[in-house]
Amino acid sequence: MTSSSPSSTHLPTASPRPVQPGVGCRLCGSTETAPLYCINGCSIYKCRNCDAEFVANFTGDAAENSEKFIALQSDTFDDESFSNSSNAGVVRHWQREAQEIDRLTADRSGGKRILDIGCNDGLFLGCFNASWQKFGIEIAPGVAAKARAKGITVFEKPVEEISIEPQSLDAITMYMIVEHLQDPVQSMAHIVRWLKPGGVLVMLTGDSDTFKVRRVKAKWHMYTPPVHQFFFSRRSLEFLFKSCGLQTVHYKYTYGGMPVSTFKPLRLVEHAVGKMTAASPINQLPLYDHLYLYARKRP
Numbered sequence: 001m002t003s004s005s006p007s008s009t010h011l012p013t014a015s016p017r018p019v020q021p022g023v024g025c026r027l028c029g030s031t032e033t034a035p036l037y038c039i040n041g042c043s044i045y046k047c048r049n050c051d052a053e054f055v056a057n058f059t060g061d062a063a064e065n066s067e068k069f070i071a072l073q074s075d076t077f078d079d080e081s082f083s084n085s086s087n088a089g090v091v092r093h094w095q096r097e098a099q100e101i102d103r104l105t106a107d108r109s110g111g112k113r114i115l116d117i118g119c120n121d122g123l124f125l126g127c128f129n130a131s132w133q134k135f136g137i138e139i140a141p142g143v144a145a146k147a148r149a150k151g152i153t154v155f156e157k158p159v160e161e162i163s164i165e166p167q168s169l170d171a172i173t174m175y176m177i178v179e180h181l182q183d184p185v186q187s188m189a190h191i192v193r194w195l196k197p198g199g200v201l202v203m204l205t206g207d208s209d210t211f212k213v214r215r216v217k218a219k220w221h222m223y224t225p226p227v228h229q230f231f232f233s234r235r236s237l238e239f240l241f242k243s244c245g246l247q248t249v250h251y252k253y254t255y256g257g258m259p260v261s262t263f264k265p266l267r268l269v270e271h272a273v274g275k276m277t278a279a280s281p282i283n284q285l286p287l288y289d290h291l292y293l294y295a296r297k298r299p
């Protein structure tokens with residue numbers, strides 16, 4: 001497994017797919033789109049063809065935009081609030097998630113290899129036992145150093161600039177990453193090449209086609225353009241998965257610790273109900289706005 005040359009600081013593959021600036025869907029290319037909201041000076045459009053919502057006016061000089069974009073993302077993730085290693089509840093959550101991936105890859109022989117894209121300080125990868133070889137991608141240097149100190153091999157570059165041996169990984173995880181990508185179709189095709197046939201890809205992102213988002217509309221916490229470039233639903237994610245040779249195995253919705261109410265007693269009730277329903281069959285219903293998708297690479 002090798003990273004690309006350290007001298008390659010240009011960003012050749014990160015431009016949005018230009019169909020018809022401002023209205024062409026950045027996921028499927030359809031012009032069957034309509035404006036939804038204007039937030040932080042960014043126009044958010046919704047595509048009727050693939051169901052994706054996307055920032056429509058993130059165009060212009062692709063390379064210049066990309067450099068600004070990477071700096072913005074890096075600053076965001078070096079913020080201490082994104083590291084939750086000291087919270088016991090958060091640690092238990094990621095331990096359960098690691099067990100789930102262990103189960104899904106139980107048929108894999110020999111030492112297994114996992115890549116966590118956006119690995120932060122390595123909390124999640126640290127939940128896997130020593131039989132796993134662990135790799136991470138993290139563009140924020142502060143937390144990348146913490147992950148490296150835990151014995152994880154960390155690449156400090158955007159996905160598009162990293163070269164990993166094709167078909168060398170048993171599992172790839174992307175928690176709250178896909179909404180940041182400038183060109184998810186191109187990036188996912190690049191990423192899925194690294195996965196062995198039958199290997200597992202797990203994605204977590206917000207789902208805009210859920211009860212909570214219908215209620216809070218433009219006030220949804222995920223609507224933070226330009227940091228977030230895309231706002232997915234299960235339908236638009238399935239479109240993305242199919243386009244890069246992934247087949248969904250199962251999914252679940254969770255509340256992700258983000259209650260709807262601003263009234264404190266109600267927030268406490270929401271926390272309690274959210275925890276109770278996380279592992280129940282109710283998690284198949286789009287009540288909450290955090291969607292986990294588990295997929296396999298087609299042989």
Ligand SMILES: [Zn+2]
Pocket residue numbers: 025026027028029030047048049050051052
């Ligand atoms: Zn579309």
